[in-house]
Amino acid sequence: MPTITLANLITASRLAAAASLALATLGGWxxxxxxxxxxxxAATDALDGxxxxxxxxxxxxxxxxxQLADKIFIATALVLLIAKGAISGADMLAALLILARETAVLALRRIARLDGMAAPVSALAKVKTASQYLAVFLLFAAALxxxxxxxxxxxxxxxxxxAGLSLVTAAHYFMRMRENRWT
Known part of the structure; x- marks a missing residue:
């Protein structure tokens, strides 16, 4: 059974924030x-660790x-921004690349764990996540x-x-997995 810690509660609050974001956006708040x-x-992502x-x-x-809370929050935000038309046309490709990367890397990291390998988050992946949060913040702020x-x-x-960082970090994770160089 998972241990309840302050950090885990803060992390879990991002899941509640994702649901609240959906309610706020779809509810016209x-x-x-x-x-x-x-x-x-974004702040809780920086704080919990x-x-x-x-x-x-x-x-x-x-x-x-x-990792799951970040992926769910970003995926929720991207889907809502597409639904509201803030992301449209060719820009939807960037959102889809991010969503595909997040799904693929989540699966890859799970496979690595099942094989007994640690799959630490790279420094570049942290920059990628920060850029995702910044992008969705700016896109929601544009509605203000x-x-x-x-x-x-x-x-x-x-x-x-x-999206570019998503592709680079995904390639990096897949190469590390293929070469069995997880640390």
Whole structure:
């Protein structure tokens, strides 16, 4: 049974934030709430691991929950942004690349664990996740200001950067798995 720790509770709150983001976006609640939920999720992603390490409460469950919470939050945000038309046309390819990468790497990391290999998150993958949070924050923030074209364009540019980082980090994970060089 997983140990309940402060860090794990903070991580789990990202799952509640994803559900709240869906309710806020689909319910027509103020766009500021959606942007605040994205900022909250990004902040808790930066905070939970630090707390776990500081309190010496790092667990395999917490590490798995952290990755899952990030993937669920980002996937929820991307689907909502597509549904609301903030991501459309060719930019949907960037979102789909991110979603495909997240699914593939989640499966790969599970296989690695089943084979008894550790599958640590790379530094570049942390940058990738931060860029995903920044992209969705900017895209939700663009809804705050009608005509905030610069926020929308910047958010879409960062989304493409996140998609590129997604592909690079996925390739890196697959090469490490193939070469059996997980540490």
């Amino acid at each position: 103020p766009p500021a709430l959606a942007a605040a939920l994205v900022a909250y999720a 630090r707390i776990a390490r500081a309190r010496r409460e790092v667990t395999a469950f917490g590490a798995m929950l952290d 200001e009608p005509g905030a074209r610069v926020l929308l364009e910047t958010g879409l540019a960062v989304l493409w950067i996140a």
